[in-house]
Amino acid sequence: xxxxxxxxxxxxxxxxxxxxxxxxxxxxxxxxxxxxxxxxxxxxxxxxxxxxxxxxxxxxxxxxxxxxxxxxxxxxxxxxxxxxxxxxxxxxxxxxxxxxxxxxxxxxxxxxxxxxxxxxxxxxxxxxxxxxxxxxxxxxxxxxxxxxxxxxxxxxxxxxxxxxxxxxxxxxxxxxxxxxxxxxxxxxxxxxxxxxxxxxxxxxxxxxxxxxxxxxxxxxxxxxxxxxxxxxxxxxxxxxxxxxxxxxxxxxxxxxxxxxxxxxxxxxxxxxxxxxxxxxxxxxxxxxxxxxxxxxxxxxxxxxxxxxxxxxxxxxxxxxxxxxxxxxxxxxxxxxxxxxxxxxxxxxxxxxxxxxxxxxxxxxxxxxxxxxxxxxxxxxxxxxxxxxxxxxxxxxxxxxxxxxxxxxxxxxxxxxxxx
Amino acid sequence: xxxxxxxxxxxxxxxxxxxxxxxxxxxxxxxxxxxxxxxxxxxxxxxxxxxxxxxxxxxxxxxxxxxxxxxxxxxxxxxxxxxxxxxxxxxxxxxxxxxxxxxxxxxxxxxxxxxxxxxxxxxxxxxxxxxxxxxxxxxxxxxxxxxxxxxxxxxxxxxxxxxxxxxxxxxxxxxxxxxxxxxxxxxxxxxxxxxxxxxxxxxxxxxxxxxxxxxxxxxxxxxxxxxxxxxxxxxxxxxxxxxxxxxxxxxxxxxxxxxxxxxxxxxxxxxxxxxxxxxxxxxxxxxxxxxxxxxxxxxxxxxxxxxxxxxxxxxxxxxxxxxxxxxxxxxxxxxxxxxxxxxxxxxxxxxxxxxxxxxxxxxxxxxxxxxxxxxxxxxxxxxxxxxxxxxxxxxxxxxxxxxxxxxxxxxxxxxxxxx
Numbered sequence: 033x034x035x036x037x038x039x040x041x042x043x044x045x046x047x048x049x050x051x052x053x054x055x056x057x058x059x060x061x062x063x064x065x066x067x068x069x070x071x072x073x074x075x076x077x078x079x080x081x082x083x084x085x086x087x088x089x090x091x092x093x094x095x096x097x098x099x100x101x102x103x104x105x106x107x108x109x110x111x112x113x114x115x116x117x118x119x120x121x122x123x124x125x126x127x128x129x130x131x132x133x134x135x136x137x138x139x140x141x142x143x144x145x146x147x148x149x150x151x152x153x154x155x156x157x158x159x160x161x162x163x164x165x166x167x168x169x170x171x172x173x174x175x176x177x178x179x180x181x182x183x184x185x186x187x188x189x190x191x192x193x194x195x196x197x198x199x200x201x202x203x204x205x206x207x208x209x210x211x212x213x214x215x216x217x218x219x220x221x222x223x224x225x226x227x228x229x230x231x232x233x234x235x236x237x238x239x240x241x242x243x244x245x246x247x248x249x250x251x252x253x254x255x256x257x258x259x260x261x262x263x264x265x266x267x268x269x270x271x272x273x274x275x276x277x278x279x280x281x282x283x284x285x286x287x288x289x290x291x292x293x294x295x296x297x298x299x300x301x302x303x304x305x306x307x308x309x310x311x312x313x314x315x316x317x318x319x320x321x322x323x324x325x326x327x328x329x330x331x332x333x334x335x336x337x338x339x340x341x342x343x344x345x346x347x348x349x350x351x352x353x354x355x356x357x358x359x360x361x362x363x364x365x366x367x368x369x370x371x372x373x374x375x376x377x378x379x380x381x382x383x384x385x386x387x388x389x390x391x392x393x394x395x396x397x398x399x400x401x402x403x404x405x406x407x408x409x410x411x412x413x414x415x416x417x418x419x420x421x422x423x424x425x426x427x428x429x430x431x432x433x434x435x436x437x438x439x440x441x442x443x444x445x446x447x448x449x450x451x
Numbered sequence: 452x453x454x455x456x457x458x459x460x461x462x463x464x465x466x467x468x469x470x471x472x473x474x475x476x477x478x479x480x481x482x483x484x485x486x487x488x489x490x491x492x493x494x495x496x497x498x499x500x501x502x503x504x505x506x507x508x509x510x511x512x513x514x515x516x517x518x519x520x521x522x523x524x525x526x527x528x529x530x531x532x533x534x535x536x537x538x539x540x541x542x543x544x545x546x547x548x549x550x551x552x553x554x555x556x557x558x559x560x561x562x563x564x565x566x567x568x569x570x571x572x573x574x575x576x577x578x579x580x581x582x583x584x585x586x587x588x589x590x591x592x593x594x595x596x597x598x599x600x601x602x603x604x605x606x607x608x609x610x611x612x613x614x615x616x617x618x619x620x621x622x623x624x625x626x627x628x629x630x631x632x633x634x635x636x637x638x639x640x641x642x643x644x645x646x647x648x649x650x651x652x653x654x655x656x657x658x659x660x661x662x663x664x665x666x667x668x669x670x671x672x673x674x675x676x677x678x679x680x681x682x683x684x685x686x687x688x689x690x691x692x693x694x695x696x697x698x699x700x701x702x703x704x705x706x707x708x709x710x711x712x713x714x715x716x717x718x719x720x721x722x723x724x725x726x727x728x729x730x731x732x733x734x735x736x737x738x739x740x741x742x743x744x745x746x747x748x749x750x751x752x753x754x755x756x757x758x759x760x761x762x763x764x765x766x767x768x769x770x771x772x773x774x775x776x777x778x779x780x781x782x783x784x785x786x787x788x789x790x791x792x793x794x795x796x797x798x799x800x801x802x803x804x805x806x807x808x809x810x811x812x813x814x815x816x817x818x819x820x821x822x823x824x825x826x827x828x829x830x831x832x833x834x835x836x837x838x839x840x841x842x843x844x845x846x847x848x849x850x851x852x853x854x855x856x857x858x859x860x861x862x863x864x865x866x867x868x869x870x
Contacts, residue, residue, distance in 0.1 A: 078513050086505050094497050099678055126726025128700035129548060155712065160701035163714035167699040178712065259518055259730035280586040281547035282579035291824055293574065293597065295582035307545025311678035313729040405710055
């Protein structure tokens with residue numbers, strides 16, 4: 033790597049933006065003025081279309097329109113971003129609820145085999161996913177086995193019933209090889225469940241190609257669906273009709289309007305819809321998903337991934353050059369192992385210092401990243417609306433916070449609040 | 452009853468509206484012009500405040516505001532309408548999902564007693580609730596016992612683990628005595644679970660007073676929260692901390708922002724929140740709930756109930772007088788046994804005729820009721836926005852549809868679609 037010896041000028045970044053064919057997509061968003069938003073991996077930016085769409089729903093569609101179509105229509109759109117076929121994805125409920133559905137089904141599929149005793153996951157998996165898995169493991173008398181990322185492949189064994197992973201670590205930004213993990217899981221007779229929260233809209237995902245078993249994901253991160261946007265769920269065709277998921281609701285019924293007193297699950301992924309869909313939140317989610325689909329004529333997810341990698345690479349190069357003595361880049365520098373975010377560990381101080389640096393960046397420079405305990409400063413780079421010059425300016429702001437020690441005042445405030 | 456011999460004039464109804472202290476509440480709604488909307492038991496009307504509130508959420512609160520507070524704040528507001536104390540109700544997920552949570556907990560509480568083998572419900576319970584109960588009964592090897600409403604009290608026995616009922620039948624509008632049923636259930640050692648979908652905002656509910664065990668309900672019917680609005684859930688304080696509900700999500704965690712890898716349920720009803728709340732849908736729900744709370748200075752739920760009874764009584768009297776030979780009133784005429792709707796069975800024809808009458812009413816008279824298979828025409832009377840003159844005009848429209856036989860053309864269309 034030659035990063036630390038390369039000198040990058042702001043004018044270079046402006047030139048990169050000028051030649052970026054995806055640059056016009058930024059106009060699809062209502063970005064706060066004078067802010068550099070590097071938190072799209074937590075909550076995507078508001079699309080400009082959302083406000084009008086919600087007004088239209090209120091004016092025209094309040095009375096039932098969309099209750100039936102939206103979960104499938106938006107599901108198909110998301111499916112096109114993650115390597116699923118039309119009719120294989122629906123939008124429903126929250127990520128936690130959808131994970132409960134697919135884990136329950138996966139457990140039911142494995143129950144006949146008494147040697148399958150564990151759900152395996154990453155010790156740094158989304159905690160919320162671990163809560164769902166922990167509850168089901170307890171109910172069904174299985175072990176939830178958590179190991180460090182580096183030990184995952186060797187931990188998969190004949191006892192493994194299910195491997196539950198996210199392709200991109202929310203903490204480090206490390207990207208796993210979905211083909212490799214799915215293949216190793218299958219080799220051990222385990223089912224592979226992916227949480228695509230930091231993947232859908234962020235990098236190329238090929239669910240059918242890697243032969244995964246189940247996937248779920250989040251609507252409000254790279255899909256820009258707004259706070260608490262509904263989640264999506266996918267089951268491989270070989271599993272989708274095998275068993276009924278446990279949250280049996282009327283919109284997962286084969287004939288919901290017959291109002292039969294007994295449950296007959298719908299064929300296909302429709303059975304993963306349970307209760308009545310939240311139409312307003314779904315409408316906003318569709319606006320968000322449409323911003324990603326707008327990249328299709330410009331090269332689609334492959335082009336977005338190329339830009340994402342260029343943005344994160346630029347950030348790593350710049351931060352190494354300007355602040356390499358202060359920060360360790362925790363995220364892998366190899367492109368194939370990096371998601372759409374970069375995480376930094378502050379070398380000099382405590383986790384509280386990293387938190388204070390993020391707070392100072394927001395307060396003094398309107399550069400929005402976030403902090404993940406115990407000690408990571410985390411920056412997400414959404415290729416739809418992040419410019420190369422934003423990366424340069426964000427690093428300049430980080431360097432400035434370090435030089436002026438502005439974060440020390442923030443540390444003081446944090447401590448004052450705690451005590 | 453003297454209903455059939457009373458002659459009611461339109462001017463009488465206008466006079467009733469003029470002296471109705473709740474009449475100004477109608478201005479809180481964006482009612483479609485020239486329409487008489489008698490379907491608020493299916494989907495409430497759009498509050499005038501909702502559009503502005505959604506714009507405000509988009510403009511000001513997109514970035515996280517409300518994620519934490521809304522489920523509790525709106526929960527407390529709903530709690531005040533159903534006889535629960537502050538901190539006892541949260542808004543989360545859909546009715547089906549919340550029913551799954553409370554039934555799972557109730558089953559866990561009863562599991563130690565091997566004599567408790569059945570979940571008892573009404574054969575005409577909401578089908579969607581029966582789907583959830585059926586799934587759990589199968590998982591836990593219990594029987595789901597369904598009996599006619601009239602047999603419910605005697606069917607409760609020592610084998611009954613859980614009694615699952617709705618106070619108001621969605622089909623007939625019959626209102627059950629919540630105190631009596633809860634008391635009989637407890638006498639048999641069963642737990643009482645109420646679905647308040649057709650109750651919250653429609654009649655006086657006193658969960659603590661009747662000593663119920665669990666309750667759930669819907670946000671988009673009498674609470675006017677909009678299509679697919681989130682649901683609410685209540686657990687009696689004696690149960691709320693007893694066991695963890697199975698859908699363990701990060702917002703039900705005791706310390707969600709510590710991102711611990713193991714689940715510790717929050718104290719109190721907060722543990723019934725699972726994933727991230729859908730902020731846009733919650734904001735709209737709050738506008739809806741606020742329309743009901745606006746009745747508080749005018750007498751609150753008691754005043755709303757009085758008006759609701761007056762409206763349904765007027766409808767029954769008018770329909771009996773004008774169309775008594777054509778329709779049987781299925782809903783009980785005793786006030787204490789009637790919810791906020793009236794259901795009619797067409798004496799002359801098939802269920803398809805009742806469906807056709809509803810379609811003709813909507814198409815030719817802009818009177819919106821709905822149909823429930825196999826043979827019921829159903830009319831809901833929301834006291835917040837329904838006028839006495841609306842009742843008179845609706846009956847006039849129904850009589851007109853009968854007299855002109857307009858519905859026969861509708862029957863033809865229905866049959867044409869089916870064949």
